[in-house]
Amino acid sequence: MKSTLSLQAINHAVEEAEQFLKGKRAAAKDVIRIKMGIEEALLTYQNKMGEDAEFSMDMGISFGKKRIRLDIPGAMIDPFISTELNSEEDDFMRQTLVRMGELPRWQYHHGSNRILFTLYKTRRPEWERLLIAVVSAVILGFFMKMMPMDARTLILEDVVSPLLAKFLGFLNAVAGPMIFLSVIWGVYSIGDTTTFSVMGKKLGLKYLFYLCLFTVLAALISLAVFDLRFGDFRGGGELSALYQMVLDIIPDNLFVPFARGNTLQILFEGIVVGIAMLLIRQETRVVADLAEQMSYIINGIMGVISSLVPEFVFGSLFMIIATSENDALAVGGLFFVMTVAVCILSMLIQGVHACAKIKMSPSDLWRKTFPTFVISITTASSSAAFPKNMEICSKELGIDKKMVSFGVPFGQVIYKPAVTILFWFAAISVASHSGTEISLTWYITAILMSVILSAAAPPVPGGMSASFAILFSQLGLPSTDLAMILTLTSVLDFVATATNIFSGQCVLAIVSEEIGFRKPRETIS
Incomplete structure (x- = not known):
């Protein structure tokens, strides 16, 4: 439809969008959210351009996703930028929310303001699809063991195994560009160097401290819990290898890291490019737009790959059971238990630190943060907890609104201590089960990775799966246990999300207190 920005036309557009979404069986909360977004955007343009300005609305389905697109010709105006906040900080928060699916995507395209509302196709919950895949793999795997050897060889080695290898190969091929673009956009979206120096540097260093602390803690615990096969740590060979590993982080060629899948070099390039773009921000706007567009494309591909994870789990478990490698199932037990235990330990450490710093009792801290903990542990979604997280950090923990606007989205994207712990125990569990020889260089590389x-890893569907593929490839771990790890990760994701949200709140309160971005204690409810 095409019309002017009169109030009657805006109301008609909202009604048309509502009928379209209801006709496609969109969730009620999504219908309300998109209706309000359309109305807010069009009223903003009406206020800026007048009622005689024109707009068009297009509705349809693309690649299984319901979408509504608004086009408003004229001056470049982002209707979702708040006038109450610093534009750089607000832009960072908006871009983060867009990538989390909480806000529509806006761009200025050929003289027209374009706003895209997208709803993904409703699917079964991932845990439900994984459960079906596991049960089916167990049943069919045992059935396969009863078949003649020739038939088993044909199905397993000539059909299933090549498909699994192709899936992992494609995952590795896409993972490199995904991480590269995610790092560039993450650094660039910080805003400006002033914002970063005041807030980002302090938060970033505190995040890095805790991530390293918990990973080293998990590594030390692993020495007592897992049966590991160590190489010779004596002599100068290990130190020489470690020094060479540090040197090898700097690539000799910009393109070779992508061809070889060298993750550390890809990350190094992404950080360097992101910092360079941040320092000369205005001159790199076109490059930033290109990086953002490419990131959306790669993330879309990863979403498709993520939807195939249950099928990959089915194929891998089917292979394990059909080939009598049932001992591989044992890799999951310690991985699950140790990940949960160290996640709880990390929350206790950060909670105690936060209580001591902001002078709040543990019971009060728990009472104030409990609502977001419940949301995150029951939904495994940081997006679902985001609005309540913003409210609690501002009202309950007394953090300055400016700090909340920057720190909450920054933390939810960057600071994921539970994921660090999960990655470590995934690597060490598989190394223990496969008998991988562990050297000092391997151990330190595993911690760094x-x-x-x-x-x-970006907070998009498929981001975790791609990261596991990168981790296993970099550490030389066999992919045969990846199916079990991915299956358990779908359950651990609930614990990990709750841990990440609570940890982010604690660190944000600590840093806010340290740099004077927290309200006086007597004014906090």
């Missing part, structure tokens, strides 16, 4: 990947 766990920390870096937890921060670099």
Whole structure:
């Protein structure tokens, strides 16, 4: 439809959008959210351009996703930028929310303001699809063991195994560009160097401290819990190898890291490019737009790959059971238990630190943060907890609104201590089960990869799966246990999300107190 920005036309557009979404069986909360977004955007343009200005609305389905697109020709105006906040900080928060699916995407395209509302196709919950895949794999796997050897060989080695190899190969191929673009956009979206120096630097260093602390703690605990096969740590060979590993982080060629899948070099390039773009921000706007567009494309591909994870789990477990490698199932027990235990330990450590710093009792801290904990542990969604997280940090923890606007989205994207812990125990569990020889260089590389990947992995469907593929490839771990790890991760995701949200609140309160961005204690409810 095409019309002017009169109040009657705006109301008609909202009604048309509502009928379209209801006709496609969109969830009620999504219908309300998109209706309000359309009305807010069009009223903003009406206020800026007048009622005689024109707009068009297009509705349809693309690649299984319901979408509504608004086009408003004229001056470049982002209707979702708040006038109450610093534009750089607000832009960072908006871009973060867009990537989390909480806000529509806005861009200025060929003289027209374009706003895209997208709803993904409703699917079964991932845990339900994984449960079906596991049960089916167990039943069919045992049935396969009763078949003649020739038939088993044909099905397993000539059909299933090549498909699994192709899936992992494609996952690795897309993972490199995904991490690269995610790092560039994450650094660039910080805003400006002033914002980063005041808030981002302090938060970033505190995040890095805790991520390293918990990973090293998990690594030390692993020495007592897991049966590991160590190489020779004596002599200068290990130190020489470790020094060479540090040097090898800097690539000799910009393109070779992508061809070889060298994650550390890809991350190094992404950080360097992101910082360079941040320092000369105005001159790199076109490059930033291109990086953002490419990031959306890669993330869309990862979403498709993520939807195939249950099928990959089915194929891998089917292979394990059909080939009598049932001992591989044992890899999941310690991985699950140790991940949960260290996540709880990390929350206790950060909670105690926060209580001591902001002079709040543990019971009060728990009472104030409990609502977001419930939301995150029952939904496994940081997006679902985001609005309540913003409210609690501002009203209950007394953090300055400016700090909340920057720190909450920054933390939810960058600071994921539970994911760091999860990556570590996934790596060490598989190394223990497969008998991988562990050297000092391997151990330190595993720690670095766990920390870096937890921060670099984008909060999009498929981000975690791609990160596991990168982790296993970099550490030389067999992919045969990846199915079990991914299956358990779908359950651990609930614990991990709750841990990440609570941890982010604690660190944000600590840093806010340290740099004077917290209200006086007597004014906090």
